[in-house]
Amino acid sequence: AFEGLTERLQKTFNNLRRKGKVTEADLRDTMREIRLALLEADVNFQVVKQFVKTVRDQAVGSDVLDGLNPAQQIIKLVNDELVKTMGSEDAPLNKSDHIPTIIMMTGLQGAGKTTTTGKLALKLKNEQNARPLLIAADVYRPAAVDQLVQVGQRIDVPVYEEGTSANPVDIVKRGLEVARENHNDYVFIDTAGRLQIDEALMQELADIKALAHPDEILLVVDAMTGQNAVNTAEGFNEKLDITGIVLTKLDGDTRGGAALSIRAVTGKPIKLVGQGEKMEDLDVFHPDRMASRILGMGDMLTLIEKTQRDVDEKQAAEMADKIRENTFDFNDFVDQLVQVQNMGPMEDIMKMIPGMANNPAMKNMNVNPKDIEHTKAIIYSMTAAEREDPDILNPSRRRRIAAGSGQPVVEVNRMIKQFNQMKKMMNQMSKGNFNGMEGMLGS
Ligand code: GDP
Ligand code: MG
Numbered sequence: 183a184f185e186g187l188t189e190r191l192q193k194t195f196n197n198l199r200r201k202g203k204v205t206e207a208d209l210r211d212t213m214r215e216i217r218l219a220l221l222e223a224d225v226n227f228q229v230v231k232q233f234v235k236t237v238r239d240q241a242v243g244s245d246v247l248d249g250l251n252p253a254q255q256i257i258k259l260v261n262d263e264l265v266k267t268m269g270s271e272d273a274p275l276n277k278s279d280h281i282p283t284i285i286m287m288t289g290l291q292g293a294g295k296t297t298t299t300g301k302l303a304l305k306l307k308n309e310q311n312a313r314p315l316l317i318a319a320d321v322y323r324p325a326a327v328d329q330l331v332q333v334g335q336r337i338d339v340p341v342y343e344e345g346t347s348a349n350p351v352d353i354v355k356r357g358l359e360v361a362r363e364n365h366n367d368y369v370f371i372d373t374a375g376r377l378q379i380d381e382a383l384m385q386e387l388a389d390i391k392a393l394a395h396p397d398e399i400l401l402v403v404d405a406m407t408g409q410n411a412v413n414t415a416e417g418f419n420e421k422l423d424i425t426g427i428v429l430t431k432l433d434g435d436t437r438g439g440a441a442l443s444i445r446a447v448t449g450k451p452i453k454l455v456g457q458g459e460k461m462e463d464l465d466v467f468h469p470d471r472m473a474s475r476i477l478g479m480g481d482m483l484t485l486i487e488k489t490q491r492d493v494d495e496k497q498a499a500e501m502a503d504k505i506r507e508n509t510f511d512f513n514d515f516v517d518q519l520v521q522v523q524n525m526g527p528m529e530d531i532m533k534m535i536p537g538m539a540n541n542p543a544m545k546n547m548n549v550n551p552k553d554i555e556h557t558k559a560i561i562y563s564m565t566a567a568e569r570e571d572p573d574i575l576n577p578s579r580r581r582r583i584a585a586g587s588g589q590p591v592v593e594v595n596r597m598i599k600q601f602n603q604m605k606k607m608m609n610q611m612s613k614g615n616f617n618g619m620e621g622m623l624g625s
Pocket of ligand 1: 289290291292293294295296297298375402430431432433434455456457458459463
C-alpha cells in the first residue's frame with residue numbers, strides 16, 4: 183500500500199534536501215508537490231487543503247527557513263501533521279465493566295466484517311484469554327452464516343446461529359441470552375451488508391443497536407475503495423454513531439486516501455487494520471507508525487511486533503546475540519529464511535525496514551518463494567565448514583556448490599553477495615542504527 187504516495191513525497195523531500203538554503207519559493211513548490219501527491223493518493227479534498235495550510239502556516243510561523251536544516255524541519259512538520267490527521271493517539275477497543283462486552287460489526291458487503299470478526303475474536307482469545315461468542319446476524323445469504331460458522335471452527339470459538347429464516351433482531355436477542363448463560367466475556371454481532379447504504383439495512387442495524395446496546399460499533403471499510411470508503415463511513419456514522427473504524431485490505435494496492443481521510447472526515451478513530459486474509463492479519467492502528475510508513479521511513483516497531491508474534495522468542499534472542507557478536511553464518515541465514523517464509527510475503531517484511539521501502543537494492547532482493555527454495559538448496563549443498571565460515575567460499579567451492587544445488591554459479595555468487603549484504607545490514611542495525619526517523623532527520 184501507499185507506494186505511489188511514498189515515492190512522490192520522498193522525491194519532493196529529496197529535492198528539498200539537495201538545496202543548501204530553502205527559499206520561500208522552494209517552500210511554495212514543496213507544498214504544491216505535497217498537495218498533488220495527497221490528491222493523487224485519493225485523499226479527501228478538504229483534508230488536503232487543511233493539511234497543506236497547517237504545514238505551511240507552521241513553517242512560516244516558526245521561521246524554519248531561517249533556522250538550521252530547514253528541509254529536515256519541513257519533513258518533521260509533514261510527519262507530525264500526518265500523525266495528527268490520522269488521530270494522534272492509538273484508540274483502544276472499548277471494554278464493558280461487566281461481561282459481556284458487545285461488539286457490533288457493520289459495513290458494506292465484502293468489506294471484511296466476517297473475516298475481521300474472526301481475526302479480532304482470535305486476537306482477544308490469544309491476548310486476554312477471552313471466551314468470545316459470535317452471533318450470525320447476516321441472514322440474507324445462506325453462505326454468510328456458513329462462512330461465520332467456518333471462521334468459528336478455524337479459531338475454535340462458538341457461533342450462535344439460526345440459519346437464515348429468523349429475524350436478525352430476534353437472533354441477536356437469543357444469542358445474547360446464550361452468551362449470558364455461558365458467561366462469554368465478548369460477543370460479536372456479525373451483521374449483514376449491502377453493496378450500497380440503503381434505508382432498510384440502516385433500520386435493521388439501528389434496531390439491533392437499540393436491542394443490544396453495543397459497547398463498540400465497529401465500521402469495517404475496505405481501504406481499496408478510497409473515497410467511497412470515506413463516504414460510506416460518513417453514512418454509517420450519521421445513522422449509527424459508530425465508535426471506531428477497521429480499515430481492511432491495507433495489504434493490497436491501496437493509495438492511502440481512506441487511511442488519511444477517514445478520521446478527519448468522520449471524527450471517529452481507526453482502531454484496527456486488516457493486512458491480509460489470514461486470521462492473524464489484524465493489527466492495532468498506530469497513527470505515528472502509519473505516518474512513518476507513508477513517508478517511507480519503515481515501520482520498525484510493527485516489524486518487531488510481527489517478529490515477536492511469529493518467531494519463537496528464545497530463538498529470536500539467540501539470533502540477536504549472534505548479530506551482536508557478528509557470528510551470523512549460513513546456518514542462521516537459512517533459519518531466517520524459513521522463519522521469513524512462515525511470516526508471510528518477504529516484500530511485506532522488507533518494506534517495514536527503514537531505508538528498505540524505497541531502496542533500489544530492494545529490487546534485487548530475493549522476494550519470491552521459489553527463490554527462497556533455490557537459496558535453501560544452495561545452502562544445503564555447502565559443507566558444515568562452509569556454512570559456518572562463508573569466507574572460505576573460493577571459486578572452486580562455489581562451482582561445486584552450484585553443481586550440487588542444480589543452480590548456476592551466478593546464482594550462487596548472487597546469493598553469497600546477498601548474504602553478505604544482510605550480514606552488514608544486521609551489523610549496522612545492532613549498532614543501534616535502525617531508527618528510521620533519526621536516519622532521515624539526522625545528517
Ligand atoms: P463481509 O461481507 O463484510 O463479511 O466480508 P468478508 O469478511 O466476507 O470479506 C470479503 C473478502 O475480503 C474475503 O475474501 C476476505 O478474505 C477478504 N478480506 C477481508 N479482510 C481482508 C484484508 O485485510 N486483506 C485482504 N487481502 N483481504 C481481506
Ligand atoms: Mg459477512
